[in-house]
Amino acid sequence: MRCKRLLPELIILVLTGVTGVTFGARSKVSLDQVGNQVFCQCGCVTTLNRCPHQIWQCESRAEITTIILIDIKQGKSDPDILHDLTARFGVQVLAAPPARGFDLAAWILPGVGLAIGLVVVILIVLRMRRPSPPEPPGQSPVDPKIIAAVEEEMNRTVPLTK
Amino acid sequence: MNQFGSVGLIAALAFAAYGVVAGVVGGKFRSLKITRSAERAALSFLVMITLSVIALEYLIYTNDFHNAYVATHSNRDLSVYYKFAVMWGGQEGSLLFWTWLLSIYVALVVLLNRRKNRQLMPYAIAFAMGVGVFFSALTFFVANPFQGLSLSSASGMAPFFPPDGNGLSPSLQYPSMLIHPVMLYLGLVGMTIPFAFGMSALATRQLGDNWIRVTRRWMMVPWMFLGAGILLGGHWAYNVLGWGGYWAWDPVENASLMPWLAGTAFLHSVMIQEKRGMLKVWNVSLVTLTFFLAVVGDFLTRTGIVQSVHAFAQSNIGPYFALFLGIVAVVSISLILLRLDFLKSENRLDSVTSRESGFLFNNWILLALVFAVLWGTVFPIISKAVESRTVTVGPPFFDKVAVPMGLMLLLLTGVGPLLAWRKTSFESLKRNFAIPLAIAGAIGIVLLLAGVRSLYSWMSLFLGAFVAACVLGEFYKGARTRQRSVGEGFFPALYNLSARNTRRYGGYVVHLGIVLIFVGFAGLAFKVHAKSVMEPGDLMQAGDYLFRCDTMNAGDTPNYTYVDAALAVVKDGKAFAEVKPERRFYKASQQPISHVAIHRTLASDVYVVLAGRDPGTGKAVIEVFINPLVVWVWIGGIVMVLGTLIALVPSRVEREMAQMRQAQAEALEERNAL
Numbered sequence A: 001m002r003c004k005r006l007l008p009e010l011i012i013l014v015l016t017g018v019t020g021v022t023f024g025a026r027s028k029v030s031l032d033q034v035g036n037q038v039f040c041q042c043g044c045v046t047t048l049n050r051c052p053h054q055i056w057q058c059e060s061r062a063e064i065t066t067i068i069l070i071d072i073k074q075g076k077s078d079p080d081i082l083h084d085l086t087a088r089f090g091v092q093v094l095a096a097p098p099a100r101g102f103d104l105a106a107w108i109l110p111g112v113g114l115a116i117g118l119v120v121v122i123l124i125v126l127r128m129r130r131p132s133p134p135e136p137p138g139q140s141p142v143d144p145k146i147i148a149a150v151e152e153e154m155n156r157t158v159p160l161t162k
Numbered sequence B: 001m002n003q004f005g006s007v008g009l010i011a012a013l014a015f016a017a018y019g020v021v022a023g024v025v026g027g028k029f030r031s032l033k034i035t036r037s038a039e040r041a042a043l044s045f046l047v048m049i050t051l052s053v054i055a056l057e058y059l060i061y062t063n064d065f066h067n068a069y070v071a072t073h074s075n076r077d078l079s080v081y082y083k084f085a086v087m088w089g090g091q092e093g094s095l096l097f098w099t100w101l102l103s104i105y106v107a108l109v110v111l112l113n114r115r116k117n118r119q120l121m122p123y124a125i126a127f128a129m130g131v132g133v134f135f136s137a138l139t140f141f142v143a144n145p146f147q148g149l150s151l152s153s154a155s156g157m158a159p160f161f162p163p164d165g166n167g168l169s170p171s172l173q174y175p176s177m178l179i180h181p182v183m184l185y186l187g188l189v190g191m192t193i194p195f196a197f198g199m200s201a202l203a204t205r206q207l208g209d210n211w212i213r214v215t216r217r218w219m220m221v222p223w224m225f226l227g228a229g230i231l232l233g234g235h236w237a238y239n240v241l242g243w244g245g246y247w248a249w250d251p252v253e254n255a256s257l258m259p260w261l262a263g264t265a266f267l268h269s270v271m272i273q274e275k276r277g278m279l280k281v282w283n284v285s286l287v288t289l290t291f292f293l294a295v296v297g298d299f300l301t302r303t304g305i306v307q308s309v310h311a312f313a314q315s316n317i318g319p320y321f322a323l324f325l326g327i328v329a330v331v332s333i334s335l336i337l338l339r340l341d342f343l344k345s346e347n348r349l350d351s352v353t354s355r356e357s358g359f360l361f362n363n364w365i366l367l368a369l370v371f372a373v374l375w376g377t378v379f380p381i382i383s384k385a386v387e388s389r390t391v392t393v394g395p396p397f398f399d400k401v402a403v404p405m406g407l408m409l410l411l412l413t414g415v416g417p418l419l420a421w422r423k424t425s426f427e428s429l430k431r432n433f434a435i436p437l438a439i440a441g442a443i444g445i446v447l448l449l450a451g452v453r454s455l456y457s458w459m460s461l462f463l464g465a466f467v468a469a470c471v472l473g474e475f476y477k478g479a480r481t482r483q484r485s486v487g488e489g490f491f492p493a494l495y496n497l498s499a500r501n502t503r504r505y506g507g508y509v510v511h512l513g514i515v516l517i518f519v520g521f522a523g524l525a526f527k528v529h530a531k532s533v534m535e536p537g538d539l540m541q542a543g544d545y546l547f548r549c550d551t552m553n554a555g556d557t558p559n560y561t562y563v564d565a566a567l568a569v570v571k572d573g574k575a576f577a578e579v580k581p582e583r584r585f586y587k588a589s590q591q592p593i594s595h596v597a598i599h600r601t602l603a604s605d606v607y608v609v610l611a612g613r614d615p616g617t618g619k620a621v622i623e624v625f626i627n628p629l630v631v632w633v634w635i636g637g638i639v640m641v642l643g644t645l646i647a648l649v650p651s652r653v654e655r656e657m658a659q660m661r662q663a664q665a666e667a668l669e670e671r672n673a674l
Helices: A002-018 A025-037 A059-073 A078-089 A101-128 A144-157 B002-028 B032-061 B068-073 B080-088 B091-112 B121-142 B180-190 B192-204 B209-240 B251-276 B280-303 B318-338 B355-387 B395-418 B426-449 B455-486 B490-500 B502-526 B631-648 B652-673
Strands: B150-153 B156-159 B528-534 B539-542 B545-556 B560-571 B574-579 B582-586 B591-595 B597-600 B604-613 B620-628
Touching: A025 A059, A025 A078, A025 B395, A059 A078, A101 B355, A101 B395, B002 B032, B002 B091, B002 B121, B002 B192, B032 B068, B032 B080, B032 B091, B032 B121, B068 B091, B080 B091, B080 B180, B091 B121, B091 B180, B091 B192, B091 B280, B121 B192, B121 B318, B180 B192, B180 B209, B180 B251, B180 B280, B192 B209, B192 B280, B192 B318, B209 B251, B209 B280, B209 B591, B209 B631, B251 B280, B251 B355, B280 B318, B280 B355, B355 B395, B395 B426, B395 B455, B395 B502, B426 B455, B455 B490, B455 B502, B490 B502, B490 B652, B502 B620, B502 B631, B528 B539, B539 B620, B545 B620, B560 B604, B560 B620, B574 B597, B574 B604, B582 B604, B591 B604
Parallel strands: none
Antiparallel strands: B150 B156, B528 B620, B539 B545, B545 B560, B560 B574, B560 B582, B582 B591, B597 B604, B604 B620
């Protein structure tokens, strides 16, 4: 098993990570960051960081963690690490579908839905809207601005009756 | 007892079927006698399902492992409290539980409407009982919890009595698991009642204000339960799963969120119909969509069609759910189309800058969010069908897609209440928004100076401040006006103001709860995580906190073995707290689980997990998360429930109007009788 071959190196990497001899702030953050972007393949249906199993109990978590830590040590960026993981496990290791091919639809459609919804709301508003009634003839003894302000406040605070 | 439970189920199914027929006939021929018969069938449905529930609980509490469900989900040493949770720990029992809650809701509808809403009631019973037919049939024929275990032998099949059961899933053996599923089910099942009233209004052509008034409360109650259930689920995940968070965008979590969002949209748009007689098609469609999504959520959870940590095992009930959803869609869409002539708006929109428009935009974002969540949840299935490969749609996707929409909603939470019905002038907008914007702007600058650089966190806190200023300003202005006009003190004025319009001010309290929840979300950006292997005397640093392992213990109980570690937490050189995380191993299910130790303050949670023991050294693997502001999520949830309860209390004006309507209805009935 590849995971077992890599275990000694993994333990060294993890222990240096957890005992304070860190890879530097950026590396430490990247391990957590990448762990949030990939799914563990053990069947726990969660991201690597949330896998309920410990590294020594979960071959999948151990193998993915090993690849990430080695890549980090080699100075690879997050996208490069994700590329390596995809090459090893397939696209299902990613916690979000890649933005290409058919999977692009996953990213586009929520925006399209939002846009279509906006158009529908605007159409509803335009259809339901009516022009303001013309000013009634004659002079009001009270300043129209005051009447408008009172009406508005009444509309806002007092429930309307039909 | 297995036969007793099964007889209860089949009798319930018979009563439900009779309720459908009697409801339709009673409604069609306007027969009070037949309608009363349908109502009695609904009450009998409750009695029969209750007998089945009692039968199952009896089997669980007497450790009758001949029953397959009890053998699979319980064991002798399970504590008496958690034995109650066995009811919803598996597919069959939870279906029975769902049906039982439905029967309680329907019985409540019957009992509370003995003299009210007589025209709506026959069809409302028929539709609710139709849902009852589906669930009781499913429970009896497909997922029956009253199956006995048997072994094949030379002389044929013989009953099998295993000495002990497999036990309840350890993750369910946690106090909030006694409440969370109940709340969630009360929410999801309760969406049946507004749907039944909506369909009844369509069937009877009673599409005026009445069904809306009736439905609003029947929607608010399950909406409150569902919201509380979702948050309790988050609380459970936070306390039990040990990864330091409370929401993972898991398909089953999403399934509960979608009907809650659709219900929220309905509770807002319904006001436009009440006040202005507009959006009638929209409202009846929303009430249908909310129910539909509640059943879709159940479908996703129970069929194993999507991979989820919460889902029940794969089962054969999917096609039945699909058929039921198809029937619901066809019946409701047909009824809406048939009644379009009765669903015309009574008024026109006066201005784009009005509360009506505000609610429309709120509905737009809410439904776009529903669509985004649904799309993300089902995309793996679609991708597999189209490309024959599995993709995963998890937190990174939903964080990118849903969080911006959530922030837009938060903005509208503050804007909406400050818009007037019909029309708001520019002067009024300036007057109403100037102070909240100034307060939010000042807080935004302070946050930037304090080093808050995460855009989403900054936006959450900035918009939260804006909404809080808007809502609190409404309370202040209202109380001041009342103080001046009635001469009361400020706090009596505040109380009387809220009592006069509980719905409005309860709604504002709900909005404040949402602000607090977003404050909790904002803390996610400042999370600190550390992990170490420790033995007594070892130290670990996480953020500003120093952890010292003091002792480690191991123990044994009849139900599980455990190991725990006592850690002293030091902050700024002073003793801050002592925490004791625990790791349990349940004997019956042979599964481990962590019991997280959490030290809570309003500023942050110190969250400590004993993840296990290093196999080589025997040392404890300790994981620490410093989670800022998390407690505000739970406080926000409590405030939301409180606000909903306030809004549910009839205001003085509402009580007077209800009495008038009741008197009118009784007079009309008397006149018709003469």
